Amino acid sequence: MLEKLSLDGKSIVITGGGTGLGREMALAIARAGGDLVIASRRAGPIEETAALAREAGRSAIAVPTDVTDTSQVDALFRRAIDELGKVDVLINNAGIVRGARATPIWEISDADWRLGIETNLSSAFYCSRAIARHMTERGRGRIINVSSGFGLRGGRDNYMYTTAKGGILQLTRTLAMSLGRHGVTSACIVPGFIPTEATATLRETQPQGRFIPIGRVGLPEEIGPVAVFLASDASDYMNGETFIADGGGLAGGYAPTGYAPDVPLTI
Numbered sequence: 001m002l003e004k005l006s007l008d009g010k011s012i013v014i015t016g017g018g019t020g021l022g023r024e025m026a027l028a029i030a031r032a033g034g035d036l037v038i039a040s041r042r043a044g045p046i047e048e049t050a051a052l053a054r055e056a057g058r059s060a061i062a063v064p065t066d067v068t069d070t071s072q073v074d075a076l077f078r079r080a081i082d083e084l085g086k087v088d089v090l091i092n093n094a095g096i097v098r099g100a101r102a103t104p105i106w107e108i109s110d111a112d113w114r115l116g117i118e119t120n121l122s123s124a125f126y127c128s129r130a131i132a133r134h135m136t137e138r139g140r141g142r143i144i145n146v147s148s149g150f151g152l153r154g155g156r157d158n159y160m161y162t163t164a165k166g167g168i169l170q171l172t173r174t175l176a177m178s179l180g181r182h183g184v185t186s187a188c189i190v191p192g193f194i195p196t197e198a199t200a201t202l203r204e205t206q207p208q209g210r211f212i213p214i215g216r217v218g219l220p221e222e223i224g225p226v227a228v229f230l231a232s233d234a235s236d237y238m239n240g241e242t243f244i245a246d247g248g249g250l251a252g253g254y255a256p257t258g259y260a261p262d263v264p265l266t267i
C-alpha cells in the first residue's frame with residue numbers, strides 16, 4: 001500500500017520552498033522520491049533546499065522567481081518543463097508571513113493592499129493558470145494550495161492575509177470544479193500556528209500553545225507528510241478538499257481572538 005505514497009517519477013514545482021513550511025515540504029517530497037523545481041525571490045534559500053534535495057538523490061533546481069510577476073511565473077513553468085519534461089504537481093506555498101502585522105483599516109495603503117493580495121492570493125492564480133493547460137493536455141496533474149486558519153475565520157485588524165487566505169480556499173474549490181474533469185485535481189492545506197523563522201517574534205511574544213487542544217504549536221516538518229500525501233497517488237480521489245493540520249485549533253473555534261478576557265472554562 002505504501003507504494004501509493006511514493007513520489008518516484010513525479011515532477012513537483014513548489015513556490016516559497018527556501019524557508020519555513022515550503023522548505024520542509026520540499027525536503028519531505030525529495031525523501032519520498034519526487035523531483036523538484038523550487039521558486040522564490042531570493043536565490044540563496046532555494047539553492048540550499050535544492051542542494052539538500054539533490055543530496056537525497058533527486059533532481060532539483062532553484063529558479064529565482066517573484067510569483068507576483070506573471071512574466072516571471074510563465075518563465076518558471078517553461079523552465080520546469082524544459083528541465084523535468086513535465087509538471088505533475090504544483091504547490092502554491094509562497095506568501096507574506098513576515099511583517100504581516102495588525103493594522104487599522106484606515107492606515108492600509110493601496111500599495112499595502114495590492115501587495116498582500118498579489119502575494120497571498122493572486123500568485124496562486126497566476127501559477128495555476130500558467131500550468132493548467134500543460135496538466136489538462138496530459139490528462140493529469142495536481143494543484144496544492146496553502147491557506148491558513150485565517151482563511152476560515154476573521155482576524156482583528158488583519159485584512160489582506162485573511163481575505164487572501166479565504167480566497168485561496170475558493171480558488172481551490174473552483175480549480176477542483178473546473179479542472180477535475182480533465183484529470184487535474186486540487187487540494188488545500190490549512191496549517192495551524194507553526195513558528196518558523198518568519199514568525200519567530202510571535203513565538204516569543206505569544207504563548208499560542210496554551211490555546212491549542214494538543215497543548216503545543218506545530219513544527220514545520222509536520223506539514224511535510226501532508227504535502228507528500230497530497231502530491232501522491234494515495235490522494236487521487238480527493239478534489240477541492242481542505243486539509244487542516246493545526247493540533248485541533250479550529251475544532252472549537254480558534255483562540256486567542258485578540259479580545260479579552262479569556263473566559264475560564266468550568267466544565
Ligand SMILES: NC(=O)c1ccc[n+]([C@@H]2O[C@H](COP(=O)([O-])OP(=O)(O)OC[C@H]3O[C@@H](n4cnc5c(N)ncnc54)[C@H](OP(=O)(O)O)[C@@H]3O)[C@@H](O)[C@H]2O)c1
Binds near residue numbers: 016045066
Ligand atoms: N507558519 C505558519 O504558522 C503558517 C500558518 C498558516 C499558513 N501559513 C502559510 O504557509 C506558507 C509558508 O509560510 P512560512 O510560515 O513557511 O513563512 P516563510 O518562511 O516566510 O515562507 C514564505 C516564503 O514565500 C516566499 N515568498 C514571499 N513572497 C514571494 C514572492 N513575491 N515571490 C516568490 N516567493 C515569495 C519567501 O521567499 P522569498 O522571500 O525568497 O521570496 C518565503 O520562502 C505561507 O503561504 C503562509 O501564509 C503559515
